[in-house]
Amino acid sequence: MAETKPQSAPSTDAHEKMGFWRQYIFSVDHKVIGKQYLFLGLFMGYVGVFLSYVFRWQLAWPGTAVPIWGKVTAPQYYELVTMHGTIMVFFVAMPVLLGAFGNFLIPLMVGARDMAFPRLNMASFWTILVGSVLLLISFFVPGGASHAGWTNYVPLSDASKYLPGNYWGGNLWLIALAIDFASVLMGGINFLTTAIAMRAPGMTIWRMPLFVWQELVASVLFMLSVGPLIAGVVMLLFDRMVGTGFFLPEKGADPLLWQHLFWFFGHPEVYVVAMPGLGIVQEILPVFARKSIFGYRMIVWAVIVAGILSFTVWAHHMFVSGMNPVLAEPFSATTIAISIPFAVMLFAMIATLWRGQITFSTPMLFALGALANFLLGGVTGIPLGTNASDIYLHDTYFVIAHFHNTLVPTAVIAGFGGIYYWFPKMFGRMMNETLGKLHFVFTWVGFNMVFVPLFLIGLGGGQRRIYMSSVYTFYKPLQPLHVIATIGLLVIIVGQIPFLLNFFLSMFRGAKAPANPWHANTLEWATDSPPPHENFHTIPTVVRGPYEYSVPGMEQDWAPQAAAVDAGAAQG
Amino acid sequence: MANSAVEIGIAHAPHEVPTSFELGKLGMWVFLAGETMVFGGLMGVFILEGISHGGWGSDGAHVNWRLGAINTFILFTSSLTAALAQGAARVQDSPRAKRYLSATALLGVLFLVIKAFEYAGDFRDGFTPLAALFWSFYYVMTGLHVLHLLAGIVVIFGLMFMVTPRTPAGWLERKLKYVCLYWYFVEVVWVFLFALVYLAPTAG
Numbered sequence: 001m002a003e004t005k006p007q008s009a010p011s012t013d014a015h016e017k018m019g020f021w022r023q024y025i026f027s028v029d030h031k032v033i034g035k036q037y038l039f040l041g042l043f044m045g046y047v048g049v050f051l052s053y054v055f056r057w058q059l060a061w062p063g064t065a066v067p068i069w070g071k072v073t074a075p076q077y078y079e080l081v082t083m084h085g086t087i088m089v090f091f092v093a094m095p096v097l098l099g100a101f102g103n104f105l106i107p108l109m110v111g112a113r114d115m116a117f118p119r120l121n122m123a124s125f126w127t128i129l130v131g132s133v134l135l136l137i138s139f140f141v142p143g144g145a146s147h148a149g150w151t152n153y154v155p156l157s158d159a160s161k162y163l164p165g166n167y168w169g170g171n172l173w174l175i176a177l178a179i180d181f182a183s184v185l186m187g188g189i190n191f192l193t194t195a196i197a198m199r200a201p202g203m204t205i206w207r208m209p210l211f212v213w214q215e216l217v218a219s220v221l222f223m224l225s226v227g228p229l230i231a232g233v234v235m236l237l238f239d240r241m242v243g244t245g246f247f248l249p250e251k252g253a254d255p256l257l258w259q260h261l262f263w264f265f266g267h268p269e270v271y272v273v274a275m276p277g278l279g280i281v282q283e284i285l286p287v288f289a290r291k292s293i294f295g296y297r298m299i300v301w302a303v304i305v306a307g308i309l310s311f312t313v314w315a316h317h318m319f320v321s322g323m324n325p326v327l328a329e330p331f332s333a334t335t336i337a338i339s340i341p342f343a344v345m346l347f348a349m350i351a352t353l354w355r356g357q358i359t360f361s362t363p364m365l366f367a368l369g370a371l372a373n374f375l376l377g378g379v380t381g382i383p384l385g386t387n388a389s390d391i392y393l394h395d396t397y398f399v400i401a402h403f404h405n406t407l408v409p410t411a412v413i414a415g416f417g418g419i420y421y422w423f424p425k426m427f428g429r430m431m432n433e434t435l436g437k438l439h440f441v442f443t444w445v446g447f448n449m450v451f452v453p454l455f456l457i458g459l460g461g462g463q464r465r466i467y468m469s470s471v472y473t474f475y476k477p478l479q480p481l482h483v484i485a486t487i488g489l490l491v492i493i494v495g496q497i498p499f500l501l502n503f504f505l506s507m508f509r510g511a512k513a514p515a516n517p518w519h520a521n522t523l524e525w526a527t528d529s530p531p532p533h534e535n536f537h538t539i540p541t542v543v544r545g546p547y548e549y550s551v552p553g554m555e556q557d558w559a560p561q562a563a564a565v566d567a568g569a570a571q572g
Numbered sequence: 573m574a575n576s577a578v579e580i581g582i583a584h585a586p587h588e589v590p591t592s593f594e595l596g597k598l599g600m601w602v603f604l605a606g607e608t609m610v611f612g613g614l615m616g617v618f619i620l621e622g623i624s625h626g627g628w629g630s631d632g633a634h635v636n637w638r639l640g641a642i643n644t645f646i647l648f649t650s651s652l653t654a655a656l657a658q659g660a661a662r663v664q665d666s667p668r669a670k671r672y673l674s675a676t677a678l679l680g681v682l683f684l685v686i687k688a689f690e691y692a693g694d695f696r697d698g699f700t701p702l703a704a705l706f707w708s709f710y711y712v713m714t715g716l717h718v719l720h721l722l723a724g725i726v727v728i729f730g731l732m733f734m735v736t737p738r739t740p741a742g743w744l745e746r747k748l749k750y751v752c753l754y755w756y757f758v759e760v761v762w763v764f765l766f767a768l769v770y771l772a773p774t775a776g
Contacts, residue, residue: 116595116598116599117595117599120599185603185606188602188606189599189602189603189606190599192598192599192602193595193598193599193602196593196598197593197595197598198595223602223605223606223609224605224606224609225609226606226609227606227607227608227609227610227611227612227613228609228610228612228613228614228616228617229613230610230613231610231611231613231614231617231712231716232613232617234712234716235617235708235712238701238708238712242701242702243702244701244702244705244708244712245705245708246705246708246709246712251705252625252705253621253705254621254624257617257621261613261617264613
């Protein structure tokens with residue numbers, strides 16, 4: 001298909017400067033696009049963290065002036081929580097896990113020279129960049145960004161009379177989301193086509209690394225779930241801008257329709273985010289335990305089963321919405337059923353560690369931290385998916401703590417693990433281990449300091465989306481827990497300083513990385529660090545599965561997937 | 573960042589792609605799977621809302637099913653010429669393929685013209701998107717379809733201009749495999765729309 005022209009190698013500094021725009025800004029190279037996604041995701045991530053800092057301060061010490069921000073007004077509070085959720089799910093988790101890691105790794109891991117459609121790939125990045133900019137602009141339009149919550153429920157989000165003054169904020173929210181979806185659709189077309197049709201010789205589907213499997217299933221889930229919500233976004237835009245009544249009860253429509261459309265997408269969407277994160281963990285664990293992954297095929301089947309089941313669980317978000325209560329039983333049953341494949345995956349990952357030779361390097365610490373907290377997130381999903389207990393827990397901080405314990409371990413903690421693990425491949429230099437471990441301790445301890453108290457607040461009946469908790473008597477006993485949580489967030493924020501220092505200094509000053517610093521098997525380690533343009537000097541031939549570590553009788557404890565070491569890699 | 577010394581030494585092999593897959597076609601199938609869910613979601617919602625309202629009643633009785641039927645026929649014919657264009661491209665007869673393609677695109681334009689008259693008539697009779705929930709659905713669903721058809725027409729015209737006597741053999745055949753796939757998809761969507769929006773509500 002569309003060929004990438006071999007670029008002329010820059011020979012002098014002057015030439016390098018001339019080529020900068022073509023090579024690093026308007027690039028069609030999947031590796032550069034992956035890094036662009038990573039930078040965008042990190043930037044948006046820290047914007048999202050800043051928003052959470054402001055509203056968490058308000059939650060801990062209601063009504064006091066927040067340093068750097070000032071006093072938080074009620075509309076501001078709802079703006080902050082809405083945009084925090086929106087940014088973190090759609091403009092951080094997806095760009096980092098799909099955009100950055102998926103783009104950078106899928107062609108390398110399957111042994112392809114680039115994505116199937118490089119120009120579509122570039123378009124995908126620039127599309128999501130436009131969406132991100134629009135979303136950030138919405139903070140500065142009259143009335144501010146959307147106040148309607150990250151789920152944007154109607155009728156609150158529908159007609160301007162319910163949220164007067166929030167007209168453009170709400171519109172831009174919808175438009176930015178539609179653009180974001182279009183971008184990920186383009187990415188998904190590339191991921192699927194590349195992984196299906198551009199695998200190197202010998203790379204059978206049962207030799208694909210689990211990360212590629214997870215990205216594949218995640219892409220399928222996204223492609224098949226987002227359509228109805230795109231239709232819903234268009235309908236809601238018509239309601240807001242033209243004056244139709246697709247979701248307005250006074251015009252004879254059903255307001256629950258939006259919730260159905262949102263969660264029909266929204267539930268598969270959390271797996272779209274979780275699966276690549278689990279894939280990262282599944283790549284890291286065998287390498288640093290020097291052991292084959294436990295139950296490779298079982299994990300693949302578990303992912304596929306979870307993917308299929310994910311289309312049947314959405315109404316567990318709606319048990320108290322007023323939908324037909326008869327539906328609650330089947331949706332409870334499917335929700336409990338979907339925990340089985342995830343439990344299979346978790347046990348397989350734990351069994352991978354069993355009697356391994358574990359090295360606690362930074363990527364491994366993040367992977368283990370992700371594993372531990374994802375377990376907590378998964379287990380607390382059961383009482384929420386069961387309609388009897390959900391009626392009590394619904395819309396409390398228990399829900400917040402639950403979904404942060406599923407999404408943060410996969411998107412953020414595993415994501416950081418992925419950055420530490422693949423940084424040598426991305427930038428050709430090693431990151432500092434001490435700073436990395438410091439980053440891990442602050443992030444992971446801080447994260448649990450935030451969300452363990454939130455579980456307790458939720459169990460105590462603390463409702464979410466309350467701006468000034470100090471006015472409610474029932475909230476008084478729970479208030480100290482909010483203070484602990486906010487201090488935890490401050491710990492996380494402090495912990496980002498070693499990361500940012502490490503990330504940017506290592507990029508330019510770090511020790512040169514060898515081609516395969518971790519002695520890993522998968523194909524991305526069979527080429528230079530960073531990989532040359534078009535990835536491989538010669539396309540490798542794959543002779544074995546991705547996780548053959550410590551095979552008895554072999555001289556070394558790893559067995560690369562590629563038949564012979566790439567000739568060029570010896571130089572690097 | 574890039575290791576220039578190593579880069580010079582690369583022997584650029586062409587993309588090694590398994591020949592059993594055609595990337596463009598595979599990519600288009602994936603894209604259409606997503607598109608199916610967009611239209612499927614809309615139609616599903618339309619059906620469910622119709623059921624919960626006990627049918628669309630008098631709101632749906634005023635769609636211009638005659639123009640809809642004519643447009644269905646036009647779109648069918650355009651798919652026929654698209655298929656004939658594919659046949660011509662398969663035997664490397666680019667001029668004939670281009671003639672069939674222009675017929676396809678022009679039939680698409682004709683569809684849009686008739687649709688424009690239909691919209692104008694609906695508006696004249698007071699059936700705007702704000703008239704009733706049925707008409708809101710009608711405009712969003714057919715409007716989305718119109719946008720897809722418009723995209724298809726632009727792509728087909730673009731393809732025709734890209735084919736010159738120097739175009740390598742087989743190029744048009746490859747491109748048509750997925751461009752026509754898209755065109756057929758847009759036609760199939762219309763068939764569903766015609767049944768749902770024109771036939772079912774007017775049948776009573």
